[in-house]
Every structure is written in structure tokens, then in C-alpha cells.
Amino acid sequence: MTNELTTWLDTLLAELEGIRVRRTSRRRLRVDVASDALPALLELLRGRASFVHLSAISCVDWIDAGQFELVYHCWSYEIQSLVSVHTRIPREPGVYISVYDIYRPAAFFERDIHEMFGVWFEGSPDLSRFILTEWDGPPPMRKDFDSEAWVNQHFDWQDYHPDWLKDLETRGGGIAVPPDEQRFSRRNVDET
Amino acid sequence: MRPENYEAQRQPPSYDYELNIGPNHPGIEGNYAFKLRLNGDRVIAARADAGYLHRGFEKLMEGRLWIQNLAITPRICVPDPVPMEVSYCLAVEDLCGLVVPERAQWLRVLQLELSRIAAHLFIFGGHAATTGMYTPMFWGIADRDLILDLFEEMTGGRVYHIYNIPGGVRRDLPDGFGERVTNTLDYLESRLPDYDNLLFTNQVFVHRARGCGPISQQQALEWGVTGPNLRATGLKFDVRRDDPYLVYDQLEFEIPTEEPGDAWARALVRRREIKESIRIIRQVVARLPTLAGPIRCPIPNPLAWNVPAGSTYTRVESSKGELAWYVVSDGGERPYRTHVRGPSQMHAVQVLEQLAIGCRIEDVAQIMFSLDACPPEVDR
Numbered sequence: 001m002t003n004e005l006t007t008w009l010d011t012l013l014a015e016l017e018g019i020r021v022r023r024t025s026r027r028r029l030r031v032d033v034a035s036d037a038l039p040a041l042l043e044l045l046r047g048r049a050s051f052v053h054l055s056a057i058s059c060v061d062w063i064d065a066g067q068f069e070l071v072y073h074c075w076s077y078e079i080q081s082l083v084s085v086h087t088r089i090p091r092e093p094g095v096y097i098s099v100y101d102i103y104r105p106a107a108f109f110e111r112d113i114h115e116m117f118g119v120w121f122e123g124s125p126d127l128s129r130f131i132l133t134e135w136d137g138p139p140p141m142r143k144d145f146d147s148e149a150w151v152n153q154h155f156d157w158q159d160y161h162p163d164w165l166k167d168l169e170t171r172g173g174g175i176a177v178p179p180d181e182q183r184f185s186r187r188n189v190d191e192t
Numbered sequence: 193m194r195p196e197n198y199e200a201q202r203q204p205p206s207y208d209y210e211l212n213i214g215p216n217h218p219g220i221e222g223n224y225a226f227k228l229r230l231n232g233d234r235v236i237a238a239r240a241d242a243g244y245l246h247r248g249f250e251k252l253m254e255g256r257l258w259i260q261n262l263a264i265t266p267r268i269c270v271p272d273p274v275p276m277e278v279s280y281c282l283a284v285e286d287l288c289g290l291v292v293p294e295r296a297q298w299l300r301v302l303q304l305e306l307s308r309i310a311a312h313l314f315i316f317g318g319h320a321a322t323t324g325m326y327t328p329m330f331w332g333i334a335d336r337d338l339i340l341d342l343f344e345e346m347t348g349g350r351v352y353h354i355y356n357i358p359g360g361v362r363r364d365l366p367d368g369f370g371e372r373v374t375n376t377l378d379y380l381e382s383r384l385p386d387y388d389n390l391l392f393t394n395q396v397f398v399h400r401a402r403g404c405g406p407i408s409q410q411q412a413l414e415w416g417v418t419g420p421n422l423r424a425t426g427l428k429f430d431v432r433r434d435d436p437y438l439v440y441d442q443l444e445f446e447i448p449t450e451e452p453g454d455a456w457a458r459a460l461v462r463r464r465e466i467k468e469s470i471r472i473i474r475q476v477v478a479r480l481p482t483l484a485g486p487i488r489c490p491i492p493n494p495l496a497w498n499v500p501a502g503s504t505y506t507r508v509e510s511s512k513g514e515l516a517w518y519v520v521s522d523g524g525e526r527p528y529r530t531h532v533r534g535p536s537q538m539h540a541v542q543v544l545e546q547l548a549i550g551c552r553i554e555d556v557a558q559i560m561f562s563l564d565a566c567p568p569e570v571d572r
Contacts, residue, residue: 027435028505052413055507056533071518072535073505077427078415080434082503105416108541116250126275131243131571176569 029083035070035096038087042072042102051076051083054099057109059117063143066091068119072099089119098124116141208236211553215244219322219557221315222270222567230553238548238556240541243570253530258284258358259494260526261527266352268532269569272311273304275510276532277356282437282506283519284358287499290491295483296360297438302373302476302506303355303468304348309340309380311511312462312469315564320391322557323400328391335383336375345369360488370477377470383557389514392463401456405547405559408453415546416538419513420565425453431509445472455562462511462564498523508567512536512564534569541557541570 018034019041034042045051051074060069065088072085080119089096098121099106110121111130118139138145141164161169214225223244229237249268265274265280278300285292292300309324317332340350345366347353355361391397407417409425422429430447432440448464450457491497501523508517513535520529540563547559 024504053418054416055505055514055516056531058529058531060503060520060529071503071505073516073518075435077434082435082505082507103416104542105538108537112537131246133241133243140248145247147251147255149570176425177515 003112005039011168026177027081032084033085033087034087035087038085039097039099039102042074042087042099043082045074045085047103049076050078052079054103054105054109055082057106057142059113059119061091061117061141061143062088063091068094068117070096074103095122096120096153097122100124105139115139118142128162141177200466201268205531213556214241219560221318221560224565224567224570226548226556228548228556230554233553235548235551235553235556238545240545241543242541242567242570244432245568247572249572250530250532251278255526256528257495257497257525258497261339261530262354262357266354267568269312269510269512269515269534269536269566270351271566272307272511273352274307274355275508275515277354278304278438279506279508279515279517280519280530281320281356281358282508283504284499286504286506287381287502287519288358288491289500290359290489292360293486293489294365294439295480295485296384296487298476298480298483299361299406300356300366300488301440301443302473302480303343303361305472305476306342306373308511309466309469309473310336313339314508315511315561316391316459316462316466319401319455319558319561320397321562323397324393325391325397328387331383331387331390338379342369342373342376345372357488357491359491360486362488364482364487370480370548373473373477379471380466384463387463392460398456400555400558401459401562402452402454404455404555405551405562406452406454407543409545411546413454415543417513417543418535418538419509419511419564420465421458421513421539421543423447423449424457424461426451428520429516431507435507437506437508442476443472445469455558458562473508496525498525501526510535512566512569513539532569532572534566534572536564536566536569539563540567 002068020032024030031041032114055073055075058071060066060071062069062175067088068091069086069088074083074085096119098110100110102121110124111127112125113119114121115130115132116139140147163177208231209228211228211230212225213228214220215223220226223240225244227239227241228235228375249264253264261280262277265276268276313332313336317329320328343353344350346369347355365378407421407425409427412422412425412427426449428447433447446469448461448468452462499521501521503518503520505516507514515535517532518531519527520535522528534535544560544563548556551559
């Protein structure tokens, strides 16, 4: 059954331009395709080859190449294979086409990628904020977003000096433990 | 006022209101919220509101070493943490081409199935509680605790184990552990008829759960539903059998399915899966003494470990459905990108929003628990 699939995909090479197929293991197939041919390929996979289950859409930010890589993982319950379709789109302006009309679960993943990477999907039913509802910064999963710098820039380090700690601090310590209660101190070990 | 004298005030036909359930609510699993639009007690629209548990794990993992990320992975799903660890380890092993010793694979299966029972007991009690029956909940939590005791002995941790490392597992079983597992399994198996008597023959539960939140098989496939929720619609699919990992192809187990696809069927599938997991663990316990050998393969210095460049997608069957990691390495000491696909990302958001429409307000909680939605998986 799985061999049939590769021959089927081989014949597809003639139909679609710029497609590369590589078998990575018995049940895994990696397909690299140009971004304008991807919806057509997914439609063929779903319609003709029973890949009805869109397992996930992953986004990778290749900042040095100036590209986003979108990976569509499709599973067939009949052939029992997983096809990962890789495509790359330019990082700027980061706009792509939704595959919601082919796969319904795409709505969640596209919303998530839009929120985390700032990729706009034309035709996706709902790209409103979901997880980062009150976030007004840049999309945080992009590689040029530095979490630590953001924290230092937007938040202050707070000093914690409550009243109950004040006289301990004047005595020159944080939390004082009487010597006989210091169970793990080196000195107690030496004495015994 | 006598009922015959009471004249109901007529409301305009568009009279509806909004109700916010959550983020801390007994009818909601974890921290999650629902904006419900209601007409009377009928839901006419529902909108999921997530983000209360967002900890930015995927971003965090990009800044940490491959081995340090093991501390993060189980925290993505609290009631069922083991599949997260295992699938992440499988991904790293796939990228490095490591071959896990057989004994370690069987130990992983043992841990995975124990975790599955614990998660099913947890949600099983939660589902009963949403129909007003708290005894199954107390029983479920108490019985789950026995499995947590086993975990504590086996791994040192009750909730988050971090037992798996790329290449194998951290330590071998303590002496006499198989016997204690068998004792616990015997006890759990003897409890199952009690659960049936208490819950599945209970008319309150039968009437509340039957026909509540039904999904047809076509809808389930269309919306990407996996796991027990998919099997409750009659499709016999399980990643353990159809996309086998570890040693599941050497084990004998049934895949329980039910036809109706409603809350009742989903609860029943989980109840039957507990029995199958017990069966699997018995096989593992019988097999483990015959397997000598190492529990992990040698790995490079984990503090300076450059994982070869590449990408992989590893799937396992968690108690909630298909769980997958997409891990990308650029050949560095840290992952270039990790993406987790939790099963709840499908059924806790889009499916739940659809199913809630038209049901009554008291059934919203039941639908959520019967789908086994896990908000931390959605938020990550």
C-alpha cells in the first residue's frame, strides 16, 4: 500500500512543479513543494489519496534565510502514512493562503501561527487573538524576539523588604536559623 | 404565589445574555474560560478563551539545552505527563539515530500505560462529578493515587517523573516492583465492577450522558478529533497499533470502540481502555524479568551535545488522543524549534465550541469533561 503511494506521488511530479519527495522512514514521507503549489497538493492528497487528517501545521522561523517554513503534517487512516509537506514563504510580508477550505483543523493552527509568528493567512476564518489576549508586543515566537531583553525593558526588578524581614536584615542576614536547628550545616557535622 | 396566578413576563424574542464560565470554575477542567451566549438556559453560541496557562514553553525550549528541556516537557499536560516526555525523547533519538535498548522500551511502555490509567481515572471521576455524582470522583482520585505511589517508587516523582532521557530511561526498577505493580493492578481490576455499578448502571448518569454532545464519525474526521473521542464514534484507530512506536507491535491489546459518539460512549471507551491498559501492563511485567541488559544507550556529554541538523515528527497515543512533537535542529546545542501538537488543541477549542451550541447550560461542563479537554496542552 505504501509503495503504491510513492508511485502515485511520482506521477504527481509531472503535474506539479517544484516538488521533491523523500521517504524518511516506513511510514513517513517528506515532500518539499513551492508555496504556490501547496494548496493544490493538499487538495490532491486529501481528495485522491485519503489523507483526511491534518495532524498539525508547524511554523519555523529561518531568520538567516529570511523565510518562514510551514510544515503541514497529513495522516491517512487507510494508507497509514504521514506526509509532511514543507514549504517556504518570504519572512516579509509573511502572508500566505489558508487551507481551511481543505482541512478544518487548520483554523486553530493558523490562528496560533498568526499569533506567535505574525503570519497572515488569507481566508482563515478567525485570526483574532487567542492565547496572548492582552499582548501588544511583536509576535513572540519569532527568532528576533528576545524574551530577556523584553522583560528588562518593560518590567522593573522589585526589591522585597517587608517589615518582618527588616530587623533580620539589620542584623545582617536573611532568614536566621538558630544553630541547634541547622540540620545540614557543616559545623554540626564537625561537632558530632 | 399560586402557579395558576402567575403570569410569565414575556420577553422579546431576542432576549439573550452572555455568561462567562471560568477561568476558575468547578465545571471547567484546568484554567480555561468559556464565553457563552445564552437564551434562557440554551447555549446559542460559545467561544473558548484560553491563555490562562500559557507559559511559553516552545520559546523557552529554544533557549535551553536538549537535556534541560526534559524538565519542561511533562509540564505541558499535567494529568498525563509521560507521553510528552516519551515523544520528545523519541524525537531526539530519531534526530541522533540512537537505538534505545529493548529493556528501556518496555520500561517506557510500562510507564506510559500506568499514566494512561491514572489519567483515565482522573477524567472518569471528573466526568461523573459534572453530573452531580461525587463518589466516583473521590474513588477515581483515590485509586489514581495508588498509581502515583508506584510512580514515586519507580521514578522519584509522583506527578512529573522526568524518567525518560534521550537514549533510554534514567534508572531501573526497584527490587520486587513487578509484584507491587501486579498487586495494584489486581486491586484496580477488582474495582472496575464497582465503578460499573456506581456509574454505568446509574440512571442519573445514563440519562445525562446518553445523547449529550454527540459527534458523528464524519464530523470527528473533519474536525481532526483523535483518541478516545474518535474511537467513541466507531473508528478503530489508535496510534499504538496503526503507527507503532516502542514495542507496541509486540503486545496484544484490543482497541475498544463504541458507535454513538456521545458523552456516554466516550466515558465507556475510557472505561474499557483502562482494562486494556491493565492487560498491557501485565504482559510487560511478565516480560521484563526475561530482558536483561542496559536501560540506556551511551549518549554524548549532554551538556555539550550537538544534535545533527534535521527535523522529525513523532507521534504517540496519549490518554487524550494523538500527541506529536515537531522538533527541528540546526546542529546546535539547543533545539532550533519545537512544536507540540496536543490532542486537546482540536477538541478543546473548535469541537467544543460546536458541540456546546444547542445544549443546555448544565451540559457544557459535561461535554468538556467527556471530551477530556486539557487546557495546558492548548496554552503550552
